[in-house]
Amino acid sequence: MSNQEDIRTTPPGWQLERTMTGHNGLISRVEWAPNGKMLASPSFDRTIKLWDLDTGECIHTLKGHDGRVWAVAWSPDSKLIASGSTDNTVRLWHTSTGELRHKFDVHGGTCLNMAWSPDSELIAAGGIGDNWSIIIGHVKTQKSQVLEGHTGQVNSVAWSPNGSILASVSHDTTVRLWSRDTLELKKILTGHDADVHSVNWAPDGNLLATASLDNTIRLWNPHTGQTIFILEGHTASVNCVEFSYDGKFLASKSSDGTVRLWRCDTWETVTILSEETFKSLPFGLAFHPTQPILATLGEADVAIRIWKLDEEALLNQSPANPSDLYRNAKVVLVGESGVGKSGLSLVLTNKQFRPTESTHGRYVWTFNRKELNLSDNRKELREILLWDLAGQPGYRLIHQLYLNELAVALIVCDARSETDPFAGVYYWNRALRQAEKLQGDSAPKLKKFLVTARADRGSVSVTPARINEVVEKLRLDGHFETSAKEGWNIKELAQAICEAVEWDNLPQVISTELFQRIKVFLIQEKQEERLLSQVDDLFRSFVKTLDDSNSKQTRQEFDTCIRLVESRDLIRRLSFGNLILLQPELLDAYASAIINAAKEQPEGLGCIAEEDVLAGKFRMPNAERIKDKQQEKLLLIATVEELFAREIALREQSDTGPLLVFPSQMTREWPEAPDPEGKAVILGFEGAIIGIYTTLTVRLSRSAFFKCKEMWKNAAIFEAQVGGECGIWLRHIGNVDEGKAELTLFFKPEASEQTRLQFEEYVYTHLKRRALPETIQRRRILVCTECGASVNESHVILRKKRGFDWINCSVCDVRISLLDGDSSLNSQRAEIPQIIKMDIAADKGREIETATSIIKGKEATNDFDVFLSHNSKDKPFVERIAELLRQRGLNPWLDKAEIPPGMSFQKYIINGIKQSKSAAVFISTNSLGDWQEQELLILNNRRVKKNLPIIPVLLPGLNVIPDEPDVLLFFSELNWINFNENVDELEPLEKLIQGIKGLY
Template sequence: MINQLNYSEIPSGLELKHKLVGHNGLISKVEWSPDGKMLASPSFDGTIKLWDLNRGECFQTLKGHFTRVRSVAWSPDGKMIASGSDDKTIRLWRVENGNPEEIISMGTGIGLSMSWSIDGNTIACGGRRDDWSILLYNLEEKQQQKLEGHSGEVNSLEWSPDGSLLASASHDTTIIIWEKKTSKIKTVLKGHSSDIYSVTWSPNGQMLASGSYDNTIKIWSVATGQMLFIIEGHTGAVNCVQFSCDGKLLASKSSDGTVRLWSCDIWEQLAVIDEPTFKSLPFGLAFHPSEQILASLGDADISIRIWHIDKNLLLQTKKSDLSSQYTNAKVVLVGDTGVGKSGLSLVLTGKPFEATESTHGRHVDIFDRQEVDLGEDCKEIREILLWDLAGQPGYRLVHQLHLSELAIVLIIFDARSETDPFAGVYYWNRALCQAQKIPGNSEKPFKKILVSARADRGGVSVSPDRIKSLVKELGFNAYFRTSAKEGWKVEELQEAICDSINWDILPKVKSTEVFEKIKRFLISEKKERRLLTKVDDLYSTFLMSENNSFNSKELYDEFETCIGLVESRDLIRRLSFGNLILLQPELLDAYASAIINAAKEEPQGFGHIVEEDVRAIRFRMPKEERIKDKEQEKLLLIATVEELFSREIALRADTDDGSILVFPSQFTREWPEAPDPEGKAVIFEFEGAVLNVYTTLVVRLSRSGFFECKEMWKNTVIFTAKVGGECGIWLRHIEEGKAELTLFFKPEASEETRFQFEEYIYTHLQRQTLSQTVLRRRIFVCDKCNTPVSELLVRRRRERMYQWITCGVCDSRVWLFDREERLKAIKLESSFIPEMDKAADTKRNEERATTIIQGKIETQDFDVFLAHNNRDKSQIEIIGNFLKQRGLNPWLDTEQIPPGRWFQDVIQQAIPHVKSAAIFISSNGLGKWEEVELRAFTRRCIEAKIPLIPVLLPGVKGIPENLHFLKQLNAVYFKKIDDPQALNDLQWGITGKIP
């Protein structure tokens, strides 16, 4: 059905022509046919509707999927449609008669995204799959192929206009560009700080646009992989982005309830369309393939709206305030402790020199700020931030977390050092290169400047020839010999920093005037050395600072969004509990390093510290580094422990004395079998940040579900395999930033165990070390007499195509299988690596959740009120514990009402402060007080718009007829008390984000 509609509030340049109604469920996507005459819409009602706009009606309803249909794609000739569904199938349909042509199994996968290749031969499908792969289905050969590279569900897929490339966007915060011809990765784009929901090509194939849960749109150069623009303005997740047919407009759809149109010349906002949306659906937006027509969703995603766009009128309308453009350059000072970094940092930022102690943690200051006129009433603010990072060895596990998005790095050394003055230079050079490989960091080139500090001090200096040789060897762009105390070469170094920044390759941030005001306010609050504050208090201060009496939900949402934008630059930190903002996140480094050092000082060399000792601050930390407010320090320590788990630096282990934090890198007890362990089979040599690589490997293996940590020693860990047998790793440092990792196995370890252990370690090293530095040397040993075979003999035999060699001692055959041959021999699928990654991520999140709950208890931060009948108490307590495992803090009367208190009074005080409410319905009906709670929360649902979630316990089929208001809300259905899908739905209802 098509209704003719006209609305007075429609932006100038847009005309709402049609409204398409007919689905009985949420619409998950809209997709134009190649000729633009038809529109396809898959829906949660299990159907796909085909709309003929010339005839003004739905002419075909495709039925066959058993459940929600998530995605569709048209064949290039428009005669076929492919669809993906929660029923784990892809179905091909004939458009002319609606008949199903073929059903393709996705195994365990759900098709969230789909794209049909330009040549018509291949359908690409991505979504939730056990191994996070993209499925390619060849229509001619009827064969499936997997593209593996993502480490999260694939939310969006699109072939390039010429059909040679495929772009995929993922929950893992990356975009991968794949070559169709080779099925290999061409480029990985990194820059978003959260899930990417949508990716789309410009019509000329030169740019990509992406939308993310981080509330931003990013524009990328396909040729260089460079991020060109960051577009700010939405206050919710950007669920979908689409270019117009001529590439002059970009449309974006967001969970903030708007669709926005942007000009693609200077990326200004041209129009905002109100469009309330069901937050989980990313794809309800599509430009016509040849005309200025846009299809979007209406009525909270159950109808389709067709907009005609007058592009000229739209471009001629008064521009929004999005003429603000900002570019930031990050300059980092690194070097070993005591080389003069802190003094140099002071004078570089225009402060007078003073003698300082060694830098602890990190310090961030504005080095320079300029306003550049770009013409056409557009100005660009260019800001250089100077980061001074700690040089003490205890910080080496944490400093790499801040070596991303670099423009210039100054490596400082003391040329008059009595020890090796260049040792730290080599370490930091490798660390910088390695940091660019950490997942989520970009790999843009940065410039390096070598700086000799304290040149005024006496002593024998390194010769100019040695320095010149070092500059050439490590590829430094310049060298300066300075003295902060005397001011030698400081001005020249300042000029060199300014002149060395290539502003053209740095991403431009397009933002609103309000966004810029809020971000400047947050930075100014940080400069005032404020520490920990609630978001609402910070917001009130902002309103007063701007003399702004205008206070609205929209402004508050913009304030919340800007907190995330400033946090993405690592300048502030939103804690996971208490609605708190840490304005000095560098303090986390100081506390983390003190905890790590305390673990290393454990008397028996076990590299751990009791968690309660951390929370009670029973560890050594310089007084001047601690904050004075004890309550704030308590919260800061909880946040620090969460950071240690999140960054995979520590493990939590339960003991008779309580939980302990274990740091694999801090064990000091020597392993007696080093350096020649029995059963050694493989040696990996690699370069990079050795401690970080080793620590995260041990943590992830311990959390993988395939291997359990049995013993730890200095640079050694022994694991027990889930399927039986023991295996271990031993780390040997070769030199600064270079090491060997030896893998050894007990005889009972099966070939499957050996293969899985080795391959996971190899994959980890490939991800985390410097490119092309991982070398694998296999050690072949006779199974009968344990006699090793020399590397020379192995190489000579394999050159002659032999797969075995005779043992020189017992005449037994020693098989010389390497990876590919072993994989075939044991008939093992390679998909165990994503399974191990998932298990490691899950365990990490559980450890974080335990810590987050501690913070929420301390701050009385409750996510959901569990309203229930007392007869159902045992079931509700079980569900409450499941929520805690997910980092959600439920308000439950048995935990929150002290003895001797009137429970009605306590509940009445709690209701205004919880963020959501779950009303549990069982066969016992509502409890007496639950009815009162329901009335109170119904009022809050309407007035404060908090989520009110009906939850049906096992045995209940529907909401009772007398609960009319609840029947208007989506309910959660528990088939059994530990139903994982119901728990996911409940978490989704509480947080607004799909788990």
């Protein structure tokens, strides 16, 4: 970009001091030295450059890394700098001389980010590793420790200003806070619904900012763990956030090609800087430590730009985007079927009471909506949404997924029932507790009320004392006896709901007026009870509501708002056909009907043919079915995708085609229950039992280390990859609804000690993630190694109480050590990184199964992600790439698959190009085919006129972009992807996928 262009596009209050160039590759980030005199820039060219602030000259170029350099961290005294690279090393350099001081090998991963503690003693490093851990390096001793807990790539780490807390963010969508003194986990902050890319502390340490792929910025109170503000405005992934030295401003950089400056007193956008960026790079923003100076990456991340900011002018100018303030609270109605929830939801939302059938699926109503005048002359919209969830057992697996971010829960029962007046109360209370646990420490306290409904129907079968006992035992916040028909206590209950919402503990959304207007439009479309709509049609309808001054707003804002409304589970963007499902509760109804149909399988195998599911051949009330068969077909494809994505079902091949198998719906009894041969460990726990058991069975089946061999009711046997069989058996404790259970782990004799250890640890880890943590108990069953007899559990407990560490076998009198249990397991636990590998394999298995459904949907809607232009001589290579793309849910247009025999090529090729969102042009030593030259001319025309993304690809054997034919000159300035050896290479394949998705 020329200086003239910079001046023309520079926002008021910004002054470009200088632009610094010199790298031969993309710059991955910029970091100021703590003394403010130097700036460091690591690069893909395998070097780190140190720049002088006063002159803008490069002082040193640090060379030595053999791979891309992603991370740097300055020592607090600015005398040393650490760097991390894809070459699996961390290097320590002298900044005065540029000489290497030390090299550390980082086994098992790439260091993507680092932070040096303020006391100079520790360096924290995160990135891609075998176990997604954070490595803490001790500078003086050169020893290291590992912080484990994240279940995805660690993207950013940052020490608090006083050095007492380390914050980390990850692909697993969480923010984690670690104690500096103990290096133990203090808090898990949840709220983002996609990868979290960046974390930064406010100068006073009382605020934490995070940036996410969900297009938002969240501001947290690190002491309570609660989200205070959510900033909306970016229209693509927010990759980086930085506070200014004085805490007056927050800067954010996004893949939408902008840098936004937010003022920290009102959280309004002050200015927006247009800055082209390489979309896959997360960082590229740094405030000077003591001056109003901001460093950014310009010219698509190959140059550094230094900006001087006029703070007074920035604070005095009007906001770049007028903001709207919004908070919403979620209230849920839960309880068994037939207790009166639907009638209550009607009258609570000011509708006329009418007798209703049992609720199927879920319904979302607006309970309360009001506008609040704030002291700074702004207004805040506060909205309470009421969710009515079906109570039938078949819906439990589904509806547990929506018990998130709740403010108030109403547990409804029928106290006049003569059989079981508190049916489901204990179950739903435990499900709510489980949901609170999964929300982490950052969630506000959930208020829960017991509501006895239908008080007009005769006398109560339980005494007030018994009701009060239940309220006290379950730690509920109150009880209401109601009648929806007569209106008894409805106003009082409604008032209690309003008073129970702790608005100050709910995040305040700072959004633009346009964003808020789009969101209101989408909600209104939903309330019109429309079913499926094309995004393009919705956008055109919205544009018609705008006046001329607003009609030029871009499509990106609209797409962003779809995602924001979707994050509240109010609408759903399907993964195919560019479709919006305005009534996503229909997915619940179809999913539950499919689950019930699987349970009715005559042999008790808990399965149903996928072909029957997609054809709608299962029992479901006609009143609940969609009348339009084409729309129902699309919805069924989306439902199957949902079942796989939520890890509720498995796909298994049979002689007649693929089956959907539901571990929770097996009804054939296991002959070895309740005392399986080879039982070794019993794990007691509480929580959403069926959901925990189902997801465990599915993930073990997809883990690659274990393959499911057989399943029964509440039992499954798995065959280890290295040989040997392991199994789980679920036993409910007490009433099924009480949410207490035990998992017995059993092993066949041929299972090795390492296999047993790995299986047990994976099950235990799963319970720690999904059950109530304080309820998990592990009891080991000791077995005599001489005769195989089990040792009496009560005898073991009594021996340990008396201080013994051994016991004699009651059969053969051999001495058995009592130390072989958990102590042995703990000593070996650090040696089983396979647990994380199992998680990776399970995630990949889920991705492949959902991709199959996504492809079915895209084929049904002629939705093509990429047009594959190639020479017919290269078809075997291209067909393999097409197969790999389908496994990732991307639908390629390939002539062999899309052109019927005997039909004209030209017509279908032109239509294929028009239907595709991008194009990949494959070049090999065979040069261009006859048809390919024509395709390239059409593609280039659409690239210019329709902004069609084109990705040129070199196939194995061709390492240099050819000069001829001339048509390739059109693509010479594009980023090329090179498959050096074979088309199964991971790195170029990932680049191709990113290019198709618009991320490369």
